[in-house]
Amino acid sequence: MAQQEARQRRPSIHDVASHAGVSAATVSKVLAGVTTVKPENAQRVLDAVERLAYRVDPLASDMRxxxxxxxxxxxxxxxxxxxxxxxxxxxxxxxxxxxxxxxxxxxxxxxxxxxxxxxxxxxxxxxxxxxxxxxxxxxxxxxxxxxxxxxxxxxxxxxxxxxxxxSADSAAASAEVARMLVGKGHKHILIIGLAEGAATVRARLEGFRTQALALDPSIRIDVITSEVSVEPLRSSLRDYFGRGERPTAVYSLLLKGTLVALSEFRRR
Missing domain, CATH: 3.40.50.2300 (Response regulator)
Structure with missing residues (x-):
């Protein structure tokens, strides 16, 4: 029974040292890659590690x-x-x-x-x-x-x-999107997004709005956002399109918003 327990016990650094005929400190140095250990001692340690299937205990190491x-x-x-x-x-x-x-x-x-x-x-x-x-x-x-x-x-x-x-420069990136859409002649743009409280979402929204209005003060910008879940966003988009709104361009601030918008477009 005792022999079975010994076989099941995880080998320790002291077991490796005993098999290799060196100190535990020497084993530690070899495993850490220290090159000052005598080659013959290092080889005995490596042989003992392989023979015992020894693995470093990360918890014990981290505790130190x-x-x-x-x-x-x-x-x-x-x-x-x-x-x-x-x-x-x-x-x-x-x-x-x-x-x-x-x-x-x-x-x-x-x-x-x-x-x-x-x-x-x-x-x-x-x-x-x-x-x-x-x-x-x-x-x-x-x-x-x-x-x-x-x-x-x-x-x-x-x-x-x-x-x-x-982080990316969200405001500058959105301003570039605004320049592109306004440059293509869009007059009615819908912005959709999730996580409306996120700093990057606010920066993207402000960057787009500021640039678009600077280029065309008469442009219409509608904004539909939801805090977290896509379902409120989906519901808002259905109501929006159900009222007959037809923006010529849609700018999605986050990937999930894009997927929701595409699914709603397919329903029309």
Whole structure:
């Protein structure tokens, strides 16, 4: 029975040291890639590691550092190609540096966003990449600041004093769309979008409206937005088109809005 338990027990660094005839410190150096260990000792360690099928215990290693080699990523949702690709890229970058990425979706809920962040704080993650539901001033970012967490805020943010931020120039991009549509002679444009409280959505809307009106003060710009769910947006679009409204161009601020608009167009 004792022999069976010994076989089932996960081999430790001390087991490797015993089999290799070296100290545990020497084993640690070899596994860390330190080149000052004598070649014959290093080979004995590697042979023992293979023979015992030894694997480094990440929890024990992380406890010594007081931080785990885990990076958290919180995205508003995973359905869009944008956020899915973002997680894929982050995962690759993390693994190149010896970290594991743990990703979760807030599902466009600030309450869930903060809850997930709390779990990651409990796990003592090395840092968090957060694409907030709204902006850099939401409850999640405040939680990170209050608890001294390391993080980067991306996408739906403008700027922040406590964290690095990464985002596109939403206002300038929308202004370019406005120049293109007005330049093509459009006089009635519908703007649709979700997450109306998000910083980037507000910036896109303002950038478009400012540029379009500067080019043509008589242009008509209708705006239909929904806070989170696509269903209220879908309902609003049905009412809008049901009243006989026929804009000559539609500008969608987010991918989900585009998909909803296309489905409603097909109904007409």
């Amino acid at each position: 550092r007081a931080k785990r080699r885990i990076i958290g990523a919180i995205m508003p949702e995973f359905e869009s190609e944008f956020f899915g690709q973002m997680v894929t890229e982050l995962e690759g970058l993390a693994e190149q540096r010896g970290y594991t990425l743990v990703a979760a979706s807030s599902r466009e809920s600030e309450a869930r966003e903060k809850e997930i962040l709390g779990r990651m704080h409990d796990w003592r993650v090395a840092g968090v990449v957060l694409a907030p539901v709204r902006n850099e001033h939401g409850p999640a970012a405040s939680f990170m600041k209050a608890n001294g967490m390391t993080g980067v805020l991306i996408d739906r943010v403008l700027s922040d004093d406590a964290f690095d931020t990464v």
